[in-house]
Amino acid sequence: MLGLPSFVFIGLVVAQALLAVRSVQADNDSLYHNGPRVPFVDYPGMAAASAQAIGEPLPYGQHVPECKAVKKRVEWRTLTYDQKKDYMRAIKCLQNKPDYGISPQYPTLYDAFVWVHTTNWTDYHLNAWFMPWHRWFVWIHSEAMEKVCDYSGPVPYWNYTADYQNFLESPIFSSDPNIGFGSHGNTAVNVSGLIGFKVDNGAFANMKVNIPVTHYLTRNFSAWKTLDPTGQYGVAFGETFSPAAVARALSSNKFSDLEAAIEGFDNTLHLGIHNSPHFFSSGDWTGPFWTNNTQWFPQIAVAPNDPIFWIHHAYVDQVFWSWQQKPGKQWLFNGNIPWDDPTDNSAKATDRLPFFGLGPNPPINLTLKTENWPMCYTY
Ligand SMILES: *[C@@H]1O[C@H](CO)[C@@H](O)[C@H](O)[C@H]1NC(C)=O
Ligand SMILES: *[C@@H]1O[C@H](CO)[C@@H](O)[C@H](O)[C@H]1NC(C)=O
Ligand SMILES: *[C@@H]1O[C@H](CO)[C@@H](O)[C@H](O)[C@H]1NC(C)=O
Ligand SMILES: *[C@@H]1O[C@H](CO)[C@@H](O)[C@H](O)[C@H]1NC(C)=O
Ligand SMILES: *[C@@H]1O[C@H](CO)[C@@H](O)[C@H](O)[C@H]1NC(C)=O
Ligand SMILES: *[C@@H]1O[C@H](CO)[C@@H](O)[C@H](O)[C@H]1NC(C)=O
Ligand SMILES: *[C@@H]1O[C@H](CO)[C@@H](O)[C@H](O)[C@H]1NC(C)=O
Numbered sequence: 001m002l003g004l005p006s007f008v009f010i011g012l013v014v015a016q017a018l019l020a021v022r023s024v025q026a027d028n029d030s031l032y033h034n035g036p037r038v039p040f041v042d043y044p045g046m047a048a049a050s051a052q053a054i055g056e057p058l059p060y061g062q063h064v065p066e067c068k069a070v071k072k073r074v075e076w077r078t079l080t081y082d083q084k085k086d087y088m089r090a091i092k093c094l095q096n097k098p099d100y101g102i103s104p105q106y107p108t109l110y111d112a113f114v115w116v117h118t119t120n121w122t123d124y125h126l127n128a129w130f131m132p133w134h135r136w137f138v139w140i141h142s143e144a145m146e147k148v149c150d151y152s153g154p155v156p157y158w159n160y161t162a163d164y165q166n167f168l169e170s171p172i173f174s175s176d177p178n179i180g181f182g183s184h185g186n187t188a189v190n191v192s193g194l195i196g197f198k199v200d201n202g203a204f205a206n207m208k209v210n211i212p213v214t215h216y217l218t219r220n221f222s223a224w225k226t227l228d229p230t231g232q233y234g235v236a237f238g239e240t241f242s243p244a245a246v247a248r249a250l251s252s253n254k255f256s257d258l259e260a261a262i263e264g265f266d267n268t269l270h271l272g273i274h275n276s277p278h279f280f281s282s283g284d285w286t287g288p289f290w291t292n293n294t295q296w297f298p299q300i301a302v303a304p305n306d307p308i309f310w311i312h313h314a315y316v317d318q319v320f321w322s323w324q325q326k327p328g329k330q331w332l333f334n335g336n337i338p339w340d341d342p343t344d345n346s347a348k349a350t351d352r353l354p355f356f357g358l359g360p361n362p363p364i365n366l367t368l369k370t371e372n373w374p375m376c377y378t379y
Contacts, residue, residue, distance in 0.1 A: 036101035036357035040147035041140075042374065046360050049373055053366040054350045067376035073318070076156040076311055077171060083153035084179035088203035090151035091307045097148050102357040106210045109148065113141055114211045114304045116358045121301035123354060128259060128335030128347035130274075131320045132367040138313050139375050140359055155377065157314030160277055161246055164238035167280065168221065172308070175201035181308050184219040184281070196220035196283035209284065209305040217306060218283035240264065240276040249273060250323050256335035256345070258323050262316060265342065274316045278303060285309070318379050321370060331368055 037043070048062035058064070079087065094110040103115030117137065124133035138155075145151040163170035174180030182202020189198050191213065198216040200206060207217045224237055239245060249261035257266070264272025271279055278286050284305035303309050324330050336344035337351075349368070352361040370377050 038100045038102070038144070038357075038359060040143045041359040043360060046362070046374060050360065050363050050366055054363045065373050067371070067373050069376065070371050071377045072154060073157055073314060073377055073379050074154045075162075076158045079153060079156055081179060085203075086151060086153055087145075087156065088179060088307075090145045090149040091310075092203075092207070093149035094144060097144075100357075103211075108210070109144060111210050112358060113137075113144075114209070114302055116356045117304045118211060118301045119356045120354065122339045123337075125301070126263060126339035127337055128256060128333070129337065129351065129353060129364070130259060131262065131316070132333075132364045133353045134313050135317045135320065135370070136353060136355070136362055136367050136375075137358075138310055138317060139370075139377070140355070141310055142377075155314065156311050157318050157379075158308075158311035159315055159318070160312070161241050161243055161315075164242045167238055172311070173202075177201075177203060177205065179203060181311075184221045184283070189216060189218055191215040191218070194218055194283065196223075196281075204307055209302075211302050211305060219285055219306070220282040221280065223282040224280040237271075237276060237280065240270045241273045245270065245273060246319060249319060250326070252323065254334055255329075255332045258320070259335055260342075262319065273319060277308075277312050281306075317370075321379050324368070331365070333364055333368065 042065065044059075044062055045065045048058045049064045051058050052064050076084070091110075094113070095108045097109035099107055099109055099112040099115075102112040106112070106115055124130055142155045145155075158170075158172055160167065160170065160172075163172075168183075172181050173183045175182055180202035182199050182204055184197040185200030185205075187198045187200060189196060194215060196218040197220055198206070199219055204217055208214055209217055245261075249258060252258035252261050260266040262272055262274050264270040264275055284302055285308060286300060286303040324332075331349070333347065333349045334345060335347045336342050337347050338344050347364075349363065349365040351364050353364060353367070355361055366372075367375070369375075370379075
Protein backbone atom coordinates (compact mmCIF):
# COMPACT_ATOMS: atom_id res chain seq x y z
CA MET A 1 0.00 0.00 0.00
CA LEU A 2 1.54 3.22 -1.25
CA GLY A 3 4.82 1.33 -1.03
CA LEU A 4 5.17 2.17 2.60
CA PRO A 5 6.12 -0.45 5.12
CA SER A 6 3.00 -1.50 6.93
CA PHE A 7 4.21 -0.31 10.33
CA VAL A 8 4.62 3.20 8.90
CA PHE A 9 1.14 3.01 7.42
CA ILE A 10 -0.35 1.77 10.66
CA GLY A 11 1.60 4.46 12.47
CA LEU A 12 0.13 7.11 10.15
CA VAL A 13 -3.37 5.81 10.58
CA VAL A 14 -2.99 5.76 14.33
CA ALA A 15 -1.47 9.25 14.32
CA GLN A 16 -4.25 10.53 12.11
CA ALA A 17 -6.88 8.93 14.28
CA LEU A 18 -5.28 10.44 17.34
CA LEU A 19 -5.21 13.84 15.66
CA ALA A 20 -8.84 13.46 14.67
CA VAL A 21 -9.82 12.52 18.19
CA ARG A 22 -7.77 15.42 19.50
CA SER A 23 -9.45 17.88 17.20
CA VAL A 24 -12.94 16.63 18.02
CA GLN A 25 -11.88 16.67 21.65
CA ALA A 26 -10.80 20.27 21.15
CA ASP A 27 -14.18 21.00 19.63
CA ASN A 28 -15.74 19.30 22.58
CA ASP A 29 -13.67 21.34 24.97
CA SER A 30 -14.39 24.68 23.39
CA LEU A 31 -18.03 23.74 23.19
CA TYR A 32 -18.20 22.84 26.83
CA HIS A 33 -15.94 25.49 28.21
CA ASN A 34 -13.00 27.78 27.54
CA GLY A 35 -10.52 28.84 30.15
CA PRO A 36 -9.77 27.52 33.59
CA ARG A 37 -11.26 24.23 34.73
CA VAL A 38 -12.26 23.28 38.22
CA PRO A 39 -12.42 19.64 39.28
CA PHE A 40 -15.84 19.96 40.90
CA VAL A 41 -17.84 20.68 37.74
CA ASP A 42 -19.19 18.17 35.20
CA TYR A 43 -18.55 20.25 32.07
CA PRO A 44 -20.22 18.03 29.45
CA GLY A 45 -23.22 17.53 31.70
CA MET A 46 -23.43 21.26 32.30
CA ALA A 47 -23.25 21.96 28.55
CA ALA A 48 -26.16 19.58 27.99
CA ALA A 49 -28.18 20.99 30.88
CA SER A 50 -27.53 24.55 29.72
CA ALA A 51 -28.68 23.76 26.20
CA GLN A 52 -31.78 21.98 27.43
CA ALA A 53 -32.67 24.83 29.79
CA ILE A 54 -33.01 27.25 26.90
CA GLY A 55 -34.41 24.88 24.31
CA GLU A 56 -31.27 24.40 22.23
CA PRO A 57 -30.20 21.03 20.77
CA LEU A 58 -28.07 19.00 23.15
CA PRO A 59 -24.39 18.82 22.12
CA TYR A 60 -23.28 15.48 20.67
CA GLY A 61 -26.55 13.89 21.66
CA GLN A 62 -25.57 14.19 25.29
CA HIS A 63 -28.14 13.70 27.96
CA VAL A 64 -28.66 15.78 31.06
CA PRO A 65 -27.52 13.87 34.15
CA GLU A 66 -30.02 13.18 36.88
CA CYS A 67 -29.77 14.25 40.50
CA LYS A 68 -28.48 11.41 42.65
CA ALA A 69 -30.44 13.00 45.47
CA VAL A 70 -32.16 16.31 46.09
CA LYS A 71 -30.49 17.59 49.22
CA LYS A 72 -32.26 19.69 51.79
CA ARG A 73 -30.59 22.83 53.03
CA VAL A 74 -31.10 23.56 56.70
CA GLU A 75 -30.94 26.47 59.10
CA TRP A 76 -27.50 26.80 60.70
CA ARG A 77 -28.88 26.26 64.20
CA THR A 78 -30.17 22.81 63.29
CA LEU A 79 -26.73 21.48 62.38
CA THR A 80 -25.11 19.36 65.09
CA TYR A 81 -22.02 20.71 66.83
CA ASP A 82 -19.85 18.33 64.83
CA GLN A 83 -21.47 19.34 61.55
CA LYS A 84 -20.87 23.01 62.33
CA LYS A 85 -17.28 22.25 63.24
CA ASP A 86 -16.78 20.35 60.02
CA TYR A 87 -18.34 23.17 58.02
CA MET A 88 -15.83 25.63 59.52
CA ARG A 89 -13.00 23.21 58.76
CA ALA A 90 -14.11 22.91 55.14
CA ILE A 91 -14.33 26.72 54.73
CA LYS A 92 -10.74 27.02 55.91
CA CYS A 93 -9.70 24.03 53.81
CA LEU A 94 -10.48 26.08 50.68
CA GLN A 95 -7.53 28.26 51.66
CA ASN A 96 -5.24 25.28 51.14
CA LYS A 97 -6.51 24.37 47.69
CA PRO A 98 -5.32 25.84 44.41
CA ASP A 99 -7.20 28.54 42.53
CA TYR A 100 -7.18 26.36 39.37
CA GLY A 101 -6.10 29.33 37.31
CA ILE A 102 -9.11 31.47 38.16
CA SER A 103 -7.40 34.19 40.18
CA PRO A 104 -3.74 34.03 39.18
CA GLN A 105 -2.66 36.88 41.41
CA TYR A 106 -4.27 35.14 44.37
CA PRO A 107 -3.29 31.54 44.93
CA THR A 108 -6.12 29.74 46.73
CA LEU A 109 -9.56 28.42 45.93
CA TYR A 110 -10.86 30.59 48.78
CA ASP A 111 -9.43 33.60 46.94
CA ALA A 112 -10.85 32.39 43.63
CA PHE A 113 -14.38 32.73 44.97
CA VAL A 114 -13.71 36.23 46.26
CA TRP A 115 -11.96 37.18 43.04
CA VAL A 116 -14.88 36.07 40.91
CA HIS A 117 -17.28 38.07 43.08
CA THR A 118 -15.19 41.24 42.71
CA THR A 119 -14.82 40.85 38.93
CA ASN A 120 -17.21 43.12 37.03
CA TRP A 121 -19.45 42.98 40.07
CA THR A 122 -21.88 45.60 38.83
CA ASP A 123 -22.91 43.14 36.10
CA TYR A 124 -24.71 40.96 38.64
CA HIS A 125 -25.57 43.19 41.58
CA LEU A 126 -28.49 45.58 41.91
CA ASN A 127 -30.11 44.07 38.83
CA ALA A 128 -32.13 41.11 37.60
CA TRP A 129 -29.11 38.83 37.46
CA PHE A 130 -28.44 39.30 41.18
CA MET A 131 -30.48 36.46 42.65
CA PRO A 132 -29.79 33.83 39.96
CA TRP A 133 -26.08 34.71 39.99
CA HIS A 134 -25.75 34.44 43.76
CA ARG A 135 -27.81 31.27 43.86
CA TRP A 136 -25.36 29.62 41.46
CA PHE A 137 -22.36 31.10 43.26
CA VAL A 138 -23.45 29.72 46.66
CA TRP A 139 -24.19 26.38 45.02
CA ILE A 140 -20.79 26.16 43.27
CA HIS A 141 -19.20 27.02 46.62
CA SER A 142 -21.12 24.18 48.26
CA GLU A 143 -19.84 21.86 45.53
CA ALA A 144 -16.26 22.90 46.25
CA MET A 145 -16.86 22.41 49.97
CA GLU A 146 -18.14 18.89 49.31
CA LYS A 147 -15.98 17.68 46.45
CA VAL A 148 -12.67 19.38 47.23
CA CYS A 149 -12.86 19.72 51.01
CA ASP A 150 -15.03 16.71 51.93
CA TYR A 151 -17.78 18.57 53.77
CA SER A 152 -20.58 16.04 54.01
CA GLY A 153 -23.19 17.79 56.16
CA PRO A 154 -26.21 19.73 54.90
CA VAL A 155 -25.63 23.12 53.28
CA PRO A 156 -26.67 25.66 55.89
CA TYR A 157 -28.46 28.97 55.63
CA TRP A 158 -28.72 31.57 58.38
CA ASN A 159 -32.28 32.66 58.97
CA TYR A 160 -31.44 36.10 60.30
CA THR A 161 -35.11 36.95 60.26
CA ALA A 162 -35.24 34.82 63.42
CA ASP A 163 -32.75 37.31 64.93
CA TYR A 164 -34.42 40.48 63.78
CA GLN A 165 -35.18 41.71 67.29
CA ASN A 166 -31.73 40.98 68.70
CA PHE A 167 -29.39 40.69 65.78
CA LEU A 168 -26.19 41.16 67.79
CA GLU A 169 -27.18 38.32 70.08
CA SER A 170 -27.54 35.89 67.17
CA PRO A 171 -25.78 32.60 67.98
CA ILE A 172 -24.10 33.00 64.60
CA PHE A 173 -21.69 35.43 66.22
CA SER A 174 -20.63 32.88 68.82
CA SER A 175 -16.98 33.12 69.85
CA ASP A 176 -16.70 29.33 70.13
CA PRO A 177 -13.39 28.48 68.43
CA ASN A 178 -14.91 25.46 66.70
CA ILE A 179 -18.32 26.59 65.57
CA GLY A 180 -18.64 30.36 65.98
CA PHE A 181 -18.43 32.87 63.15
CA GLY A 182 -17.18 35.26 65.83
CA SER A 183 -17.98 38.88 66.50
CA HIS A 184 -15.54 41.66 65.94
CA GLY A 185 -12.53 42.08 68.13
CA ASN A 186 -10.81 44.88 69.97
CA THR A 187 -7.78 45.54 67.83
CA ALA A 188 -8.43 48.37 65.43
CA VAL A 189 -6.90 47.92 62.00
CA ASN A 190 -6.54 50.20 59.02
CA VAL A 191 -5.20 48.46 55.93
CA SER A 192 -5.00 51.18 53.32
CA GLY A 193 -8.39 52.47 54.30
CA LEU A 194 -10.05 49.18 55.22
CA ILE A 195 -10.95 50.14 58.74
CA GLY A 196 -12.50 48.13 61.52
CA PHE A 197 -11.45 45.51 64.04
CA LYS A 198 -9.52 42.34 63.44
CA VAL A 199 -11.78 39.33 64.03
CA ASP A 200 -10.06 37.75 67.03
CA ASN A 201 -12.56 35.18 68.23
CA GLY A 202 -14.57 32.29 66.86
CA ALA A 203 -13.46 29.77 64.26
CA PHE A 204 -11.93 32.48 62.05
CA ALA A 205 -9.95 34.28 64.75
CA ASN A 206 -6.82 35.89 63.32
CA MET A 207 -7.57 34.49 59.88
CA LYS A 208 -5.96 36.25 56.98
CA VAL A 209 -7.65 36.82 53.65
CA ASN A 210 -5.92 38.01 50.50
CA ILE A 211 -8.08 40.28 48.39
CA PRO A 212 -7.17 42.91 47.43
CA VAL A 213 -4.16 42.73 49.78
CA THR A 214 -3.44 40.22 52.53
CA HIS A 215 -5.05 41.37 55.76
CA TYR A 216 -6.83 40.08 58.83
CA LEU A 217 -10.52 39.41 58.43
CA THR A 218 -12.05 42.69 59.54
CA ARG A 219 -15.45 43.72 60.88
CA ASN A 220 -16.95 46.59 62.80
CA PHE A 221 -20.31 45.82 64.32
CA SER A 222 -20.74 49.29 65.76
CA ALA A 223 -21.02 50.72 62.27
CA TRP A 224 -24.69 49.76 62.10
CA LYS A 225 -25.59 52.07 64.93
CA THR A 226 -25.13 55.02 62.64
CA LEU A 227 -27.93 53.60 60.51
CA ASP A 228 -30.22 52.45 63.26
CA PRO A 229 -32.73 53.38 64.41
CA THR A 230 -32.56 57.14 64.25
CA GLY A 231 -30.12 57.30 61.38
CA GLN A 232 -30.73 58.25 57.81
CA TYR A 233 -32.94 55.29 57.02
CA GLY A 234 -35.35 56.11 59.80
CA VAL A 235 -36.42 52.53 60.35
CA ALA A 236 -35.14 50.00 62.84
CA PHE A 237 -32.45 47.80 61.32
CA GLY A 238 -34.20 44.53 62.14
CA GLU A 239 -37.42 45.68 60.51
CA THR A 240 -35.72 45.52 57.13
CA PHE A 241 -35.61 41.71 57.36
CA SER A 242 -38.40 41.04 59.87
CA PRO A 243 -41.10 38.44 59.20
CA ALA A 244 -43.20 41.33 57.86
CA ALA A 245 -40.44 42.39 55.46
CA VAL A 246 -40.08 38.81 54.21
CA ALA A 247 -43.85 38.49 53.81
CA ARG A 248 -43.86 41.72 51.84
CA ALA A 249 -41.13 40.41 49.53
CA LEU A 250 -42.96 37.11 49.08
CA SER A 251 -46.10 38.94 48.02
CA SER A 252 -44.26 40.29 44.96
CA ASN A 253 -46.01 39.80 41.71
CA LYS A 254 -43.24 39.82 39.13
CA PHE A 255 -39.65 38.67 39.50
CA SER A 256 -38.48 42.28 39.23
CA ASP A 257 -40.78 43.20 42.15
CA LEU A 258 -39.16 40.49 44.24
CA GLU A 259 -35.71 41.76 43.32
CA ALA A 260 -36.71 45.30 44.31
CA ALA A 261 -38.07 44.11 47.66
CA ILE A 262 -34.98 41.98 48.41
CA GLU A 263 -32.73 44.96 47.70
CA GLY A 264 -34.95 47.54 49.36
CA PHE A 265 -35.40 49.53 46.14
CA ASP A 266 -39.14 49.66 46.60
CA ASN A 267 -38.96 51.50 49.90
CA THR A 268 -36.36 54.13 50.62
CA LEU A 269 -36.72 53.45 54.32
CA HIS A 270 -35.47 49.90 53.85
CA LEU A 271 -31.96 48.70 53.17
CA GLY A 272 -33.58 45.45 52.14
CA ILE A 273 -33.36 41.84 53.19
CA HIS A 274 -30.14 41.33 51.32
CA ASN A 275 -28.25 44.55 52.08
CA SER A 276 -28.97 44.93 55.77
CA PRO A 277 -26.63 42.23 57.09
CA HIS A 278 -23.84 43.57 54.88
CA PHE A 279 -24.39 47.07 56.19
CA PHE A 280 -24.55 45.86 59.77
CA SER A 281 -20.79 45.55 59.66
CA SER A 282 -18.09 47.47 57.94
CA GLY A 283 -14.85 45.72 57.00
CA ASP A 284 -14.79 42.69 54.73
CA TRP A 285 -18.50 41.99 54.98
CA THR A 286 -18.78 45.29 53.15
CA GLY A 287 -20.59 48.10 54.79
CA PRO A 288 -20.90 51.47 53.13
CA PHE A 289 -18.24 53.11 55.24
CA TRP A 290 -14.80 51.95 54.37
CA THR A 291 -14.44 52.14 50.67
CA ASN A 292 -14.72 55.83 49.96
CA ASN A 293 -11.58 57.35 48.55
CA THR A 294 -9.41 54.31 49.14
CA GLN A 295 -7.70 51.74 46.96
CA TRP A 296 -10.44 49.35 48.03
CA PHE A 297 -13.14 51.15 46.19
CA PRO A 298 -12.96 49.32 42.86
CA GLN A 299 -13.13 46.06 44.77
CA ILE A 300 -15.98 46.95 47.03
CA ALA A 301 -17.41 43.48 46.55
CA VAL A 302 -14.91 41.57 48.71
CA ALA A 303 -17.72 40.34 50.98
CA PRO A 304 -16.96 36.63 50.39
CA ASN A 305 -13.71 37.27 52.28
CA ASP A 306 -16.01 36.95 55.28
CA PRO A 307 -17.21 33.32 55.61
CA ILE A 308 -20.52 34.59 56.91
CA PHE A 309 -21.28 35.54 53.29
CA TRP A 310 -22.33 31.98 52.38
CA ILE A 311 -24.94 31.41 55.07
CA HIS A 312 -26.21 34.97 54.62
CA HIS A 313 -26.67 34.53 50.88
CA ALA A 314 -28.13 31.06 51.29
CA TYR A 315 -30.93 32.74 53.24
CA VAL A 316 -31.50 35.33 50.52
CA ASP A 317 -31.73 32.33 48.20
CA GLN A 318 -34.19 30.65 50.54
CA VAL A 319 -36.49 33.68 50.29
CA PHE A 320 -36.15 33.59 46.48
CA TRP A 321 -36.93 29.85 46.52
CA SER A 322 -39.99 30.37 48.75
CA TRP A 323 -41.34 32.92 46.31
CA GLN A 324 -40.80 30.47 43.44
CA GLN A 325 -42.96 27.88 45.20
CA LYS A 326 -46.00 30.11 44.77
CA PRO A 327 -48.32 29.16 41.92
CA GLY A 328 -46.99 30.25 38.53
CA LYS A 329 -43.76 31.77 39.86
CA GLN A 330 -41.18 29.02 39.24
CA TRP A 331 -40.01 30.19 35.83
CA LEU A 332 -40.71 33.91 36.07
CA PHE A 333 -37.80 36.16 35.27
CA ASN A 334 -37.55 39.78 34.13
CA GLY A 335 -35.93 43.06 34.99
CA ASN A 336 -32.98 45.35 34.40
CA ILE A 337 -29.43 44.50 33.37
CA PRO A 338 -27.72 47.91 33.80
CA TRP A 339 -27.59 48.25 37.58
CA ASP A 340 -28.17 51.99 37.42
CA ASP A 341 -31.22 51.86 35.18
CA PRO A 342 -34.20 50.30 36.97
CA THR A 343 -36.41 51.14 33.98
CA ASP A 344 -34.43 48.79 31.76
CA ASN A 345 -36.29 45.51 31.18
CA SER A 346 -33.84 43.69 28.95
CA ALA A 347 -32.90 40.73 31.17
CA LYS A 348 -33.85 37.35 29.68
CA ALA A 349 -33.87 33.80 31.03
CA THR A 350 -31.49 32.92 28.17
CA ASP A 351 -28.81 35.36 29.43
CA ARG A 352 -25.60 33.66 30.49
CA LEU A 353 -24.32 34.53 33.93
CA PRO A 354 -20.60 35.41 34.04
CA PHE A 355 -18.47 33.23 36.34
CA PHE A 356 -15.01 34.09 35.03
CA GLY A 357 -13.72 30.52 34.98
CA LEU A 358 -15.47 29.27 38.09
CA GLY A 359 -17.26 26.67 36.00
CA PRO A 360 -19.15 27.50 32.80
CA ASN A 361 -21.49 30.44 32.43
CA PRO A 362 -24.98 29.03 32.99
CA PRO A 363 -28.08 30.43 31.30
CA ILE A 364 -30.39 31.94 33.90
CA ASN A 365 -33.09 29.39 33.12
CA LEU A 366 -30.76 26.68 34.46
CA THR A 367 -30.69 28.44 37.84
CA LEU A 368 -34.41 28.88 38.30
CA LYS A 369 -35.26 25.47 39.69
CA THR A 370 -32.94 24.34 42.47
CA GLU A 371 -34.29 20.78 42.43
CA ASN A 372 -33.12 20.22 38.86
CA TRP A 373 -29.69 18.96 37.83
CA PRO A 374 -27.04 20.23 38.45
CA MET A 375 -28.04 22.03 41.65
CA CYS A 376 -30.13 19.22 43.14
CA TYR A 377 -31.15 20.93 46.36
CA THR A 378 -34.25 22.15 48.07
CA TYR A 379 -35.24 23.89 51.29
C1 LIG B 1 -17.24 14.63 23.17
O1 LIG B 1 -17.75 14.69 24.51
C2 LIG B 1 -18.76 13.76 24.76
C3 LIG B 1 -19.22 14.02 26.19
O2 LIG B 1 -18.18 13.80 27.09
C4 LIG B 1 -18.28 12.33 24.58
O3 LIG B 1 -19.33 11.44 24.76
C5 LIG B 1 -17.73 12.18 23.19
O4 LIG B 1 -17.17 10.89 23.07
C6 LIG B 1 -16.67 13.23 22.97
N1 LIG B 1 -16.14 13.08 21.63
C7 LIG B 1 -14.87 12.90 21.42
C8 LIG B 1 -14.46 12.63 20.03
O5 LIG B 1 -14.04 12.96 22.31
C1 LIG C 1 -37.14 27.77 30.95
O1 LIG C 1 -37.49 26.45 31.32
C2 LIG C 1 -38.89 26.24 31.43
C3 LIG C 1 -39.11 24.85 31.99
O2 LIG C 1 -38.45 23.90 31.24
C4 LIG C 1 -39.51 26.42 30.07
O3 LIG C 1 -40.90 26.27 30.19
C5 LIG C 1 -39.18 27.79 29.54
O4 LIG C 1 -39.63 27.92 28.22
C6 LIG C 1 -37.69 28.05 29.55
N1 LIG C 1 -37.41 29.43 29.18
C7 LIG C 1 -36.60 29.74 28.18
C8 LIG C 1 -36.39 31.18 27.94
O5 LIG C 1 -36.04 28.90 27.50
C1 LIG D 1 -15.54 42.93 32.41
O1 LIG D 1 -16.36 43.76 31.61
C2 LIG D 1 -15.66 44.42 30.57
C3 LIG D 1 -16.62 45.39 29.94
O2 LIG D 1 -17.80 44.76 29.60
C4 LIG D 1 -15.14 43.38 29.60
O3 LIG D 1 -14.42 44.02 28.57
C5 LIG D 1 -14.21 42.44 30.36
O4 LIG D 1 -13.80 41.42 29.49
C6 LIG D 1 -14.91 41.84 31.55
N1 LIG D 1 -13.96 41.09 32.35
C7 LIG D 1 -13.92 39.78 32.37
C8 LIG D 1 -12.87 39.17 33.24
O5 LIG D 1 -14.70 39.09 31.75
C1 LIG E 1 -37.11 32.16 59.76
O1 LIG E 1 -37.46 32.61 61.05
C2 LIG E 1 -38.76 33.16 61.09
C3 LIG E 1 -38.94 33.78 62.47
O2 LIG E 1 -38.63 32.85 63.46
C4 LIG E 1 -39.77 32.07 60.80
O3 LIG E 1 -41.07 32.60 60.82
C5 LIG E 1 -39.48 31.50 59.42
O4 LIG E 1 -40.32 30.41 59.16
C6 LIG E 1 -38.04 31.05 59.31
N1 LIG E 1 -37.75 30.71 57.93
C7 LIG E 1 -36.90 29.76 57.58
C8 LIG E 1 -36.78 29.50 56.14
O5 LIG E 1 -36.21 29.14 58.36
C1 LIG F 1 -6.56 54.81 57.26
O1 LIG F 1 -5.35 54.86 56.53
C2 LIG F 1 -5.39 55.75 55.44
C3 LIG F 1 -4.07 55.65 54.73
O2 LIG F 1 -3.85 54.37 54.32
C4 LIG F 1 -5.64 57.16 55.91
O3 LIG F 1 -5.75 58.00 54.79
C5 LIG F 1 -6.93 57.19 56.69
O4 LIG F 1 -7.11 58.47 57.24
C6 LIG F 1 -6.92 56.17 57.82
N1 LIG F 1 -8.23 56.15 58.44
C7 LIG F 1 -8.39 56.15 59.75
C8 LIG F 1 -9.79 56.15 60.24
O5 LIG F 1 -7.46 56.14 60.53
C1 LIG G 1 -16.38 51.42 63.96
O1 LIG G 1 -17.55 52.07 63.50
C2 LIG G 1 -17.90 53.21 64.25
C3 LIG G 1 -19.23 53.73 63.74
O2 LIG G 1 -19.20 53.96 62.36
C4 LIG G 1 -16.80 54.24 64.08
O3 LIG G 1 -17.09 55.38 64.83
C5 LIG G 1 -15.48 53.63 64.58
O4 LIG G 1 -14.42 54.52 64.31
C6 LIG G 1 -15.19 52.33 63.86
N1 LIG G 1 -14.01 51.71 64.45
C7 LIG G 1 -13.05 51.21 63.73
C8 LIG G 1 -11.90 50.62 64.47
O5 LIG G 1 -13.09 51.16 62.51
C1 LIG H 1 -19.33 57.41 50.89
O1 LIG H 1 -19.78 57.90 49.62
C2 LIG H 1 -21.19 57.85 49.46
C3 LIG H 1 -21.50 58.24 48.04
O2 LIG H 1 -20.79 59.38 47.69
C4 LIG H 1 -21.84 58.76 50.52
O3 LIG H 1 -23.24 58.68 50.39
C5 LIG H 1 -21.43 58.29 51.91
O4 LIG H 1 -21.94 59.17 52.88
C6 LIG H 1 -19.93 58.24 52.03
N1 LIG H 1 -19.60 57.63 53.31
C7 LIG H 1 -18.68 58.15 54.12
C8 LIG H 1 -18.47 57.41 55.40
O5 LIG H 1 -18.06 59.13 53.84
